[in-house]
Amino acid sequence: MLKEERQHAILNEVELHNKVLLTDLADKLNVSVDTVRRDVKELDEENLLVKVHGGAVSLGFANHSPQRNNVYALDKKVAIAKKAIALLRNNSVILIDGGTTCLELAKLLPTNLKLTCFTISLPVAMELLRKPNVETIFIGGTLSRDSQISMGPSAIHALSEIKVDYSFIGTGYVDTEFGLTEFDWDVVQTKKAVINASKKAVLLCISEKLNSQHRFKTCSLNVINTMITELEPWDTKLTPFKNQNTQIL
Amino acid sequence: MLKEERQHAILNEVELHNKVLLTDLADKLNVSVDTVRRDVKELDEENLLVKVHGGAVSLGFANHSPQRNNVYALDKKVAIAKKAIALLRNNSVILIDGGTTCLELAKLLPTNLKLTCFTISLPVAMELLRKPNVETIFIGGTLSRDSQISMGPSAIHALSEIKVDYSFIGTGYVDTEFGLTEFDWDVVQTKKAVINASKKAVLLCISEKLNSQHRFKTCSLNVINTMITELEPWDTKLTPFKNQNTQIL
DNA sequence: AATATATTTGCATTTAATTGCAGTTTTAGA
DNA sequence: TCTAAAACTGCAATTAAATGCAAATATATT
Numbered sequence: 001m002l003k004e005e006r007q008h009a010i011l012n013e014v015e016l017h018n019k020v021l022l023t024d025l026a027d028k029l030n031v032s033v034d035t036v037r038r039d040v041k042e043l044d045e046e047n048l049l050v051k052v053h054g055g056a057v058s059l060g061f062a063n064h065s066p067q068r069n070n071v072y073a074l075d076k077k078v079a080i081a082k083k084a085i086a087l088l089r090n091n092s093v094i095l096i097d098g099g100t101t102c103l104e105l106a107k108l109l110p111t112n113l114k115l116t117c118f119t120i121s122l123p124v125a126m127e128l129l130r131k132p133n134v135e136t137i138f139i140g141g142t143l144s145r146d147s148q149i150s151m152g153p154s155a156i157h158a159l160s161e162i163k164v165d166y167s168f169i170g171t172g173y174v175d176t177e178f179g180l181t182e183f184d185w186d187v188v189q190t191k192k193a194v195i196n197a198s199k200k201a202v203l204l205c206i207s208e209k210l211n212s213q214h215r216f217k218t219c220s221l222n223v224i225n226t227m228i229t230e231l232e233p234w235d236t237k238l239t240p241f242k243n244q245n246t247q248i249l
Numbered sequence: 250m251l252k253e254e255r256q257h258a259i260l261n262e263v264e265l266h267n268k269v270l271l272t273d274l275a276d277k278l279n280v281s282v283d284t285v286r287r288d289v290k291e292l293d294e295e296n297l298l299v300k301v302h303g304g305a306v307s308l309g310f311a312n313h314s315p316q317r318n319n320v321y322a323l324d325k326k327v328a329i330a331k332k333a334i335a336l337l338r339n340n341s342v343i344l345i346d347g348g349t350t351c352l353e354l355a356k357l358l359p360t361n362l363k364l365t366c367f368t369i370s371l372p373v374a375m376e377l378l379r380k381p382n383v384e385t386i387f388i389g390g391t392l393s394r395d396s397q398i399s400m401g402p403s404a405i406h407a408l409s410e411i412k413v414d415y416s417f418i419g420t421g422y423v424d425t426e427f428g429l430t431e432f433d434w435d436v437v438q439t440k441k442a443v444i445n446a447s448k449k450a451v452l453l454c455i456s457e458k459l460n461s462q463h464r465f466k467t468c469s470l471n472v473i474n475t476m477i478t479e480l481e482p483w484d485t486k487l488t489p490f491k492n493q494n495t496q497i498l
Numbered sequence: 499a500a501t502a503t504a505t506t507t508g509c510a511t512t513t514a515a516t517t518g519c520a521g522t523t524t525t526a527g528a
Numbered sequence: 529t530c531t532a533a534a535a536c537t538g539c540a541a542t543t544a545a546a547t548g549c550a551a552a553t554a555t556a557t558t
C-alpha cells in the first residue's frame with residue numbers, strides 16, 4: 001500500500017469520525033503503529049488534521065478557539081507583565097490593549113492597587129472586573145471575532161476623547177527599521193488610536209517578535225516611550241533597539 | 250478515549266448546562282475524578298471555562314458557584330429565549346441587555362441567522378462572537394462589577410444615538426402597578442436608555458418575577474411592547490398583565 | 499533490465515505523557 | 529468553629545512518543 005493512499009485513508013477516517021486512535025488505524029491499514037504515527041505527524045505538519053496524544057482529531061474538532069493559544073510562552077509574558085506593573089502607581093489612569101501579553105498584565109494587577117483602566121479587549125475587561133480596586137471602562141465599538149477587541153470608527157472616536165497616563169500595547173511584529181507592524185489593517189487603525197490616547201505608550205513584546213515585520217505599519221519605534229521584553233535590558237538581542245529614543249526595560 | 254475527546258465532551262457539557270460537577274463528569278466519562286479535575290484545570294488555563302470548587306461553570310456564568318442556584322430556572326430561560334428568537338428575521342438589528350435570560354438568548358441564536366447585535370453585556374458579547382453571522386457592536390461605558398454591563402453617562406450617550414428594531418431586556422422585578430423596578434439606580438438609568446434605543450422593547454422575564462417590586466423604577470409596563478415568560482400566554486398568572494397594551498408571548 | 503540511491507517501514511530501546519490511587523491539606527458551608 | 533467534601537501532592541503502572549538502526553521497498557539512471 002502506498003503512503004499517499006494510506007494518508008488519504010487516514011484523512012477520510014478523521015473527517016468521518018472527527019477522531020481516530022493510532023492503534024485503530026494501524027489495525028485497519030495493516031501497518032505498524034509507528035507508520036501511522038509518522039503519517040499522522042506529516043498530516044499534522046500540513047495542517048490537515050491535529051495530532052494528539054494517542055491519535056488525531058479533525059481540524060473542526062480541535063479546540064483552537066481564539067482564547068486557546070494562551071499558554072504559549074506564558075512565563076515570558078508573566079515576566080513582561082511584572083515589569084509593566086512596576087510602572088504603575090496608585091490612581092494611575094491606564095489603557096490596556098488586547099492580546100495575550102496584555103491579558104497577562106490584567107491578570108497580574110495587584111488587588112490592592114487603585115487604578116482607572118480603559119480597555120478595548122473583552123478578555124482583559126473580564127479580568128479587570130475581578131480586581132476590586134480597579135474602575136474599568138470599556139471602549140465600545142465593532143467587535144473583532146478573532147482578536148476580541150473593539151475596532152472601527154466608533155472605537156477610534158471614543159479613544160480620541162481620552163488621554164491616559166500609560167497605554168500598554170501589544171504588537172504582531174516589531175523591527176528597528178519598520179517599527180510596529182500588523183497583519184490586519186483595521187487592527188492597525190485601532191492601535192494608532194490607542195497610542196494617541198495616551199501620554200506614554202508602553203510596548204509589551206516577547207523577544208521572539210523582535211526583528212520581524214508584516215504588511216501594515218502601526219507606528220515607528222520612536223513613538224513608543226518604553227519597550228518591555230522578557231530579556232534583561234543589556235541582552236545583546238536588544239542592542240539594535242538601543243539607538244532609538246525608546247526606553248528599554 | 251482520547252484526552253481531546255474527553256475535554257471536548259466536558260466543554261459541551263458546560264456549554265449546555267452552564268455548570269457541571271466533577272463527580273458527574275467522572276461518572277459520565279468513566280474516568281477518575283482526578284482525571285476530570287486535571288482536564289478542567291487545563292481548560293480553565295486556556296480560558297475555555299472557569300473552574301470552581303467542586304466543578305466548572307461556563308465563561309458567562311463565572312462569578313457564580315455551581316451549587317448555588319444562580320443558574321437556576323435554566324429550562325425556563327431556554328423556553329423564553331426560544332420564543333424571543335421566533336421574533337427575529339434575517340438582517341434584524343437588535344440590542345441585547347445583560348442578565349442570565351438575555352445571555353441564554355445570545356447562546357441560542359441560530360448560527361445561520363444574519364443579525365446586527367448591539368449589547369452592553371460582556372458575557373453576551375462573548376457569546377455573540379461565536380456566531381459567525383452576527384455582527385457585534387459593544388456599547389462602551391463604565392463596567393459594573395457584578396452585572397458585567399456597561400453603565401454610566403457614556404453608555405447612555407452611546408445608546409441615545411441608536412434605534413434598533415428590537416431591544417431584549419431583563420428586569421429584576423415586574424409588577425402591573427409599578428412596572429419594571431430594580432435594586433440599583435445606575436442599572437435603571439441604563440435600562441431606560443436601552444429601551445429608548447429601540448423601536449420595540451421586549452421584556453424577557455421568568456414568571457417568578459411577576460408581581461414583585463423594588464426601589465427604583467425603570468419604566469411602566471405600557472412602555473414594553475412584548476413580554477415573554479416561560480408560561481403559556483393564557484396562564485392565569487398572566488391575567489393581571491392582560492389589561493395593559495403589552496403583547497404577551 | 500540492472501544497479502545505485504533514496505525512501506519507507508518495522509522493531510527495540512529510551513524517554514515522556516497519562517492516569518488512578520493513597521495520604522495530606524484545603525475549602526465550603528452548616 | 530467544626531466537618532464532610534474537594535483539591536493537591538507524590539507515586540507507580542500503563543501507554544504512547546521519539547530515536548536509532550537495519551531490512552525492505554520504491555525511484556531514478558544508465
